[in-house]
Amino acid sequence: MxxxxxxxxxxxxxxxxxxxxxxxxxxxxxxxxxxxxxxxxxxxxxxxxxxxxxxxxxxxxxxxxxxxxxxxxxxxxxxxxxxxxxxxxxxxxxxxxTADKSLEGKLMADLTTIKYDGTRSMQEHCIEMTNLAAMLKNLGMSVDDSFLVQFILNSLPPQYGPFQINYNAIDERWTSNELANKLVQEEARLGREGIKVAHYIQGAGPKAGKKHQMSHKRAPSRMNDNQVNEKKKAKKDEKCHFCRKIGHFQKDCPKRKEWFEKKGIPYDPEHKLK
Incomplete structure (x- = not known):
């Protein structure tokens, strides 16, 4: 004892x-x-x-x-x-x-605002809400089972709308355990039909999840053989008419700039030698 x-x-x-x-x-x-x-x-x-x-x-x-x-x-x-x-x-x-009053307020807030977001199974969700009600009871604040049923129903996402309508239409009222069993069956039915509960993200806007981080840049697309050959050809056409080397044009030639400096002539990229 x-x-x-x-x-x-x-x-x-x-x-x-x-x-x-x-x-x-x-x-x-x-x-x-x-x-x-x-x-x-x-x-x-x-x-x-x-x-x-x-x-x-x-x-x-x-x-x-x-x-x-x-x-x-x-x-x-x-x-x-x-x-x-x-x-x-x-x-x-x-x-x-004092501690009990503060904890009562937190537990009651959790019980009335908690939402099923699909990150866990429906069974785990119902167990969590039942545990919150049990903790309130331990603090001396009893939550009637009919209220717990309503809290669970209010926590459901839009995908369970038909289920809620059906429950409100029948005369029979379920206990929280019966409701949990029915919701587990409904979860399985929605899964078979390919209907999934989207994860609820607080404060997410219409573009949530689409913004890439700077470290997640796209890799450059690969070039096919024709593009590679064209690039090589363009590179080859980059021939300097001053020093006769390939890889740059005359206006960018460092030797040409040195020649202008030696002659004491202001450098002009467009100047044509006679």
Whole structure:
């Protein structure tokens, strides 16, 4: 029975508290959680008061030990010292009250905005949404199964439009498990018909995915034999009439430029020698 109590990790406080209180109650060790500490014993204390004090002290000591045994080490070290089980449990609850509210908001936002984009199977998608609902329940915020069904339906892309219309048209209402099984079958049917769910990319415009990176330039197209021969012929026709060498024209000839410099004549590429 003790092993059924989960370790308090920070996201399961509601579940942890419920199981701790139940387990201590079954073990008859919850007296210190239900009753305030009795007054110190005196010589005039009755046997009944002495027995109650003894039972309370035992329950308090073992309850604190039990609480500490079921708390993760990193959380345990951040909690104040405990000498009263009831006060210790209250301190733990206060510690996670703010965190639970913040986490509840995030989980609920995820549950209501999550969309099926085809990157995973429909079964995995439904399991994720069911897990979100279970985490909310652990935090003390229960999500009715009928609401979970609606959240799952709202998460579907346009390809599942006929499926949604059919569901709304029938009188029968499915559980979330039944809906998940039907959606897995619908996913298989769409696959057989060649209909796939496009990956949803937030903020993608009409040209998304078409922009090439600078490092992904196209390779130059290959030339056929005729083009190669024409290029060689054009290269051969590039003959300098000044130095008679092939590969450049007269206006680009370095020796011609040197000749102009030696003669003290301003260089003119279009100048014709006489």
């Amino acid at each position: 003790v092993s059924s109590v989960p370790i308090l990790t920070g996201t399961n406080f509601a579940e942890w508290k419920e199981k701790v209180e139940f387990t201590l109650g079954v073990l008859d060790l919850d007296l210190a959680l239900r009753e305030e500490e009795p007054n110190p014993l005196t010589e005039e204390s009755t046997e009944e008061k002495k027995e109650f004090y003894k039972n309370w002290e035992k329950a308090n000591r073992l309850s604190i030990m039990f609480l500490r045994m079921t708390i993760a080490s990193n959380i345990k070290s951040s909690l104040p010292p405990a000498d009263k089980a009831k006060a210790y449990l209250a301190a733990i609850e206060e510690r996670f009250k």
